[in-house]
Amino acid sequence: MAGEPISTPIRCSLGLSSTGKRGRRRRRRLPVGVLHLRWLPPSLGRPSSAPLFLHPLLDCDFLVPLSSGAFPSPVVFATQALTSSRSRSVCILDRYQPARATLAVDSTATDGSRLQSGSPTVLLEVKDLKAVIAESKQMVLRGINLTIREGEVHAIMGKNGSGKSTFSKVLVGHPDYEVVGGSVEFKGQNLLDMDPEERSHGGLFMSFQSPVEIPGVSNIDFLQMACNARRKKRGLPEFSPIEFFGFLQPKLSAVNMDPKFLNRNVNEGFSGGEKKRNEILQLAVLEADLAILDEIDSGLDVDALQDVAKAVNALLTPSNSILMITHYRRLLDYISPTYIHIMVRDSDIRRRQNRKDGDVSLAEQLEREGYRGISAA
Numbered sequence: 074m075a076g077e078p079i080s081t082p083i084r085c086s087l088g089l090s091s092t093g094k095r096g097r098r099r100r101r102r103l104p105v106g107v108l109h110l111r112w113l114p115p116s117l118g119r120p121s122s123a124p125l126f127l128h129p130l131l132d133c134d135f136l137v138p139l140s141s142g143a144f145p146s147p148v149v150f151a152t153q154a155l156t157s158s159r160s161r162s163v164c165i166l167d168r169y170q171p172a173r174a175t176l177a178v179d180s181t182a183t184d185g186s187r188l189q190s191g192s193p194t195v196l197l198e199v200k201d202l203k204a205v206i207a208e209s210k211q212m213v214l215r216g217i218n219l220t221i222r223e224g225e226v227h228a229i230m231g232k233n234g235s236g237k238s239t240f241s242k243v244l245v246g247h248p249d250y251e252v253v254g255g256s257v258e259f260k261g262q263n264l265l266d267m268d269p270e271e272r273s274h275g276g277l278f279m280s281f282q283s284p285v286e287i288p289g290v291s292n293i294d295f296l297q298m299a300c301n302a303r304r305k306k307r308g309l310p311e312f313s314p315i316e317f318f319g320f321l322q323p324k325l326s327a328v329n330m331d332p333k334f335l336n337r338n339v340n341e342g343f344s345g346g347e348k349k350r351n352e353i354l355q356l357a358v359l360e361a362d363l364a365i366l367d368e369i370d371s372g373l374d375v376d377a378l379q380d381v382a383k384a385v386n387a388l389l390t391p392s393n394s395i396l397m398i399t400h401y402r403r404l405l406d407y408i409s410p411t412y413i414h415i416m417v418r419d420s421d422i423r424r425r426q427n428r429k430d431g432d433v434s435l436a437e438q439l440e441r442e443g444y445r446g447i448s449a450a
């Protein structure tokens with residue numbers, strides 16, 4: 074079961090029982106609804122998200138900090154627990170108070186697609202987007218169309234200089250570019266009317282090809298600041314430093330990042346791979362609705378690629394989405410795309426593939442025949 078590289082929607086409920094202050098047992102059920110299980114490729118091994126040394130003590134396979142207040146994170150991790158053939162129990166840490174949780178599977182859907190439960194909500198709708206370089210007014214995007222729904226993973230491939238990074242930078246509101254036509258709606262709102270900060274607080278995240286260094290700002294302060302700003306925007310209470318540390322711990326281990334990086338200045342002196350891990354840590358902390366990952370595979374060694382991919386998979390829920398830019402098929406082996414697109418001459422994202430999750434034959438064809446082979450098809 075754990076080896077199938079597909080995801081399956083199943084109807085689940087998460088039952089929680091815990092011991093209250095006066096020693097009375099409390100029972101709660103979390104309204105989980107339909108969960109979309111992602112079976113991780115066997116090469117990724119069993120996902121882990123929490124300090125392993127606690128597992129034997131609590132006799133469970135997974136620990137999830139509920140103190141993060143970040144529903145659906147417990148659901149995501151509980152879902153992952155099921156992907157391990159042995160895992161049937163999840164432990165949710167409620168402010169360091171262990172509470173036992175069980176995951177009950179009510180019914181299994183017949184089809185393996187992540188997109189079976191009705192029509193998922195459109196998260197991003199890009200129509201005929203045109204943009205120029207702000208300084209020179211040179212046209213760089215000549216009419217992009219793309220629709221991303223909740224729960225989808227889109228991969229954009231394309232020749233060097235075809236406009237992939239420019240497209241993603243335009244989406245996050247980079248000042249180097251000016252939009253001169255078309256529309257972009259994000260979660261039903263006009264994205265182009267928002268300033269870059271609003272876009273980020275609204276749930277759009279971008280991991281840059283070359284993440285910036287921020288001298289004088291420690292990584293943990295930066296992460297806490299960014300996290301609290303987003304929580305405020307979502308109407309959630311801000312984390313105190315101690316609460317934030319508890320929230321951060323499992324995310325650090327999910328990215329397999331040494332805690333010593335928290336006290337260093339943001340990205341300062343980090344190696345290429347460390348910067349990429351740090352980007353994914355930021356993504357995990359911000360719990361973005363749409364994550365744009367620009368070549369997160371570049372500069373990563375094999376282990377780091379697996380760690381980063383595992384962390385990204387752990388963040389996927391039925392209600393968020395990923396847009397990833399890559400040149401290489403190997404990333405798609407680890408993060409299974411719903412759609413693969415090829416960007417052609419700054420003007421078009423051609424959906425060359427519209428099949429079930431995990432189908433990477435277009436990327437395979439690219440590897441075999443190059444872009445010449447694809448355009449001749």
Ligand SMILES: Nc1ncnc2c1ncn2[C@@H]1O[C@H](COP(=O)(O)OP(=O)(O)OP(=O)(O)O)[C@@H](O)[C@H]1O
Pocket residue numbers: 206213231232233234235236237238239240249
């Ligand atoms: N700020 C800018 N000033 C001048 N030219 C730019 C600017 N931004 C993008 N371009 C040009 O626009 C084109 C598209 O660049 P972009 O970085 O989006 O390509 P890409 O598809 O991401 O390439 P790669 O695969 O090499 O990363 C390139 O020719 C690039 O030189």
